[in-house]
Amino acid sequence: MNSLKLPAWLSGMNLSGAAGKSLAAPILIIMLLAMMILPLPAFVLDLFFSFNIALSVIVLLTSLYTVKPLDFMAFPTVLLVSTMLRLSLNVASTRVVLTEGHTGADAAGKVIEAFGHFLIGGNYTVGIVVFVILTIINFVVVTKGAGRIAEVGARFALDAMPGKQMAIDADLNAGLIGEPEARRRRNEVSQEAEFYGAMDGASKYVRGDAIAGIMVTVINIVGGLLVGLIQHDMAFGDALKNYTLLAIGDGLVAQIPSLIISIAAGIVVSRVASDSDIGTQVIGQLFAKPQVLYITAAIIGGMGLIPGMPNLVFLLLAAALGGSAYLMAKRAKEQAEAPEAEAAAAAAAGGQTAAPEQEEASWQDILPVDTLGLEVGYRLIPLVDKAQGGELLKRIKGIRKKFAQEVGFLAPPVHIRDNLELKPSAYRIALKGVEVGAGEAFNGQFLAINPGMASGTLQGMETTDPAFGLPAVWIDAAQRDEAQSMGYTVVDAGTVVATHLNHLITTHASELLGRAEVQSLLDHLGKDSPKLVEDLVPKMISLSGLQKVLQNLLAEGVHIRDMRTIIETLAEHTAQSQDPNELTALVRIALGRAIVQQLFPNGGELSVMTLDNRLERLLMQALSTGGEAGIEPGLADTIAQQANAAAQQQEALGLTPVLLVPGPLRALLSRFLRRALPQLKVLSHAEIPETKTIRVTALVGAN
Template sequence: MNPLDRLRMPPWLAGRVDSLGMNRAASKSLAAPILIIMLLAMMVLPLPAFILDLFFSFNIALSIIVLLTSLYTVKPLDFMAFPTVLLVSTMLRLALNVASTRVVLTEGHTGTAAAGKVIEAFGHFLIGGNYTVGIVVFIILTIINFTVVTKGAGRIAEVGARFALDAMPGKQMAIDADLNAGLIGEAEARKRRSEVSMEAEFYGAMDGASKYVRGDAIAGILVTVINIVGGLLVGLIQHDMGFGEALKVYTLLAIGDGLVAQIPSLVISIAAGIVVSRVASEQDIGTQVIGQLFAKPQVLYITGGIIGGMGLIPGMPNLVFLLLAGVLIGSGYLMSKRDRAGGGATPAPGTPAAEAAAASAAAAATAPPEQEEASWQDILPVDTLGLEVGYRLIPLVDKTQGGELLKRIKGIRKKFAQEVGFLAPPVHIRDNLELKPSAYRIALKGVEVGAGEAFNGQFLAINPGMASGALPGLVTEDPAFGLPAVWIDAGLRDQAQNMGYTVVDAGTVVATHLNHLITTHASELLGRAEVQALLDHLGKESPKLVEDLVPKMLSLSTLQKVLQNLLAEGVHIRDMRSIIETLAEHTAHTQDPNELTALVRISLGRAIVQQLFPTGGELSVMTLDNRLERLLMQALAASGPDGAGIEPGLADTIAQQAQQAAAQQEALGVTPVLLVPGPLRTLLSRFLRRALPQLKVLSHAEIPETKTIRVTALVGAQ
């Protein structure tokens, strides 16, 4: 109910509504205890024949409801309560067996209606009153249920549970990869992690619940045998019945009782098999089977021809075979006619026909117009960010063909703006027939900064370093981070996840590569227009702060240079208020962008450290040996901040030792960070950035006082 509607109600009516809601919730919570007590009571207390009829009818109705629900589920998690329903229905059948056995043995001498109309109907109408036929039918149903349906469903549930547990790490890593790439939000990531966990628990519960069904089948056989033998003894000894009469009466009652229990058991076992054996899709099982089994007219033509040929053989039921052949061929003809009326079937994605159609469409779209005189309109501005794709990748960027890459790129820009602090330029996407069919190219201001290949319809299995075993496919590298990877077919996706690979589709590969390059080149994406937009955005909240700084005290170009310096070293500029306040405080003393950048870094020190060390109060860092530190300070004083006075041999030694120390820190699972005195930070950061882009250089002034420093390696100690 809408809270506003509740506020408009009189107090007495609102209280009444609340009490009704509480009563409804309380009644639902009492359903399970009441059901368990009823099952126990059925095993202990004698039940009249009418109550038995009622419960047997309910058991049959429950099995039909479960079967239909399983047929209309789209994925197993839509029927998460199925293991519990399976257990409760099994216990209900066993309780009914106990209650009916008591009635059969105590009242069976009075006739076949002693245990109720349901058992009598199954004993008379379904098996014709012939107990021999009843025994055979009961044994066949039990064998089918026990050895075929239940055993198969139990095996599928067992394998599914093992695969689901083995695939959990890979699925969790794939979710984290999508989250880091900006393809999904935190709420969606939590939802997917919960679904992965629930799926593993579901298959585990189904594996255990299937054991109850197998035990129920065995118990049904034993109960029926006990009813027959016990009934004969009771009829012969206690009620002085003849052997033939006792055998007929008690066998019919026992077989009727067994069939009443086994038929619902078989139905629920079929439902269990349907739930655990179906492949997840967006369709229920009926739509999925009909849509795939009768989708091709050629199959119906060939099948109709074979059945018609069999119908021409003498001695065969000619009418039945020929009639069925006519129905199949007629259905195939109607399907072909419908396809022709609809303009022909659309070629499946990835087939040569679809690729040729995409290539021709792309060529038609890029056909040059008639030659005209050159004009200033022919000078087109260079796109800041561009993505060019081969014709096989056109479906990834075409909304009409179900392409999701455009939506993912929007998510990347939004996540980049939230984390880094400014809005990246739009990505202009176009097809390029000069590229390989499955290739793509990422350009920054018209210059290629990244390229790769992505195979639409296949998946890239990335080895994060702990995958076991090799996979068949095209061996390559992850274009974003250079990790070893393999392009695999869709059928190997689950196997790859179980082996520890991170499996992503072609669209995710392109989106992740684009996200990595945008983050890496963030400083080049921040132009004067973006800086002015940042100031305008901040000016809405603090107009005086912005007006006093730009352009009165600091030019827009100098501010742009300071922000670019921060972004070049991976420092986010979300906290524009602190940046502007720091610049306003120190710009009267210096206008040098490098000095201003160092001062801004000190004010952002807490955020920089938090970005590099998200957890823990201890910082594991590298530092310089004292002798090397003094030597570099002397070189800095002699050559200036550009570091041109560092001797080449010394520079090579510093680079090698820094690379070794960074590798040690990465092996420890922490970000490689070099801690140096403030005057050396800019020099070493510029010097090491090209050779070690993953290494971050901090100054002592940037470390908050609340943090503890632990030195893991010394650079220049040798």
């Protein structure tokens, strides 16, 4: 026998792996079209009908074990392909039934014969009734309901997209997630809307398939009678029996897989997403309460006592339900008593039969003051309780991680506790035991913040954003979409607290940098550059001196991520000066490019404010005679007022308020203006890189 040779183009093609998967869809579509056109023998029909049944069972089981609808994202396409497969089989089987039906019930294959004989008992009247009932169930109940759920799900998914996108952006800004995770979530949101829309459209195919199944069956019966009576001279009774059984068997073989896949579609679109599959979810929730089973057992047992009822069946079922409820209640009681029994055993082992005596005071009673503390009222406890699904703990972890990445050192952990002395929805943030911020956050509601461009008013409790002082309104969840459409920034209560905490940590970064944190920074840098660290601390500068320089930088909002540059600059100049302020000025010059990048992230020209020449000369004279104390009070008040007006003008234009001054005046004006204008940054000419272009937008002291 000669071996079969494949064409050269086909033999060179890799049909395994990704290439094979990419060819599967075109090959399948071509096969479906070929089945409609080319005649198929009965054995091939049996093979495809069996595959159709197996495919429907696979789809049903996959939907049952799916945790989220997006886990079976290919379901709409599978629905379309399976529908086309059934229609193709109907066309192919119709051709065989009409051409070979006169030869007997096995003319169209063993599968159709089995459904025609064994499932409907060989009685075409029973077959017609069963076929009509299955079609009605599939068309009127399952498919119509699944299509309606998919339609509503698509509508709600589209309506919820803006809110979900805002929530993702809020998590990203709070540092809870990174950019890759945010991108993945945005894709998931859009895919969810597309999935429900595709399911809404795909359900129409199944409904059309049910209608086509009825029409094909009727056409097969009528066409078969005509072919049997006219072409093959069969008796009317024989023709009716043969072709009706074949047509009904053919219809049932197609409708049963169709019904199975319709049920799978209903399961996928009707379930609520959770962390468990549908079986675990249903069993865990339907049979979770013993009281429900006790009552059901009593009702079923009462029905079993009624004369004429199938007493044995009802009583056995009532006994099974009652026994299950008893076992569930016993197990729950044992789980609840276990901790108490352990506590009692521990007490017995220690020989304690009464309350212990009050212990003497000791040094262990003196608790250290928390560097960072967050106290919440009792209504905000769910936000910080993992057991109640609180997300604030994760947000705080994200804040500390983002702070470390941006600022350059690890902030101390935030100790969280409840405080019954606070209002139920209030919270306070403490730094070294002293309150630095407080506010109210209403769990379950949303804070609509007006960034200055919102149009319209909202019904709710008016307030201000605790972090930045912007006007805001506490609204219900039902108003969320309306507020977003008006231009408000809408965040939940946990985000409000997290944003306020993040703002305060950034503002007080210099106070959070203790000697322990500085030593940790040096240890971390010493892993890569041990010699650099050893030569500087403590040989050239003390640990406290380095801490003071770093605190000076942080107090003015300068990040200390580039510790290598800071250490190298200090190593170069500490031999000439040990003054922390002078060293800070030198380090700022070395970090000039990073400082400018931090204030002007978009690059290009730098829009800044400067001092009038006369004011500049007066300040230089005051600096030479008496420092900051040498500035005349009237002049100081004028500088503060004009700097404030110029800064507001800069912010109105969307620019960062930056005052550019000569090097000797920078520290003086920065300390003087920092308390009144914390948003204003003061730079010296030496800190501006030579590659940058400067544009003066305002003069302070020109009037």
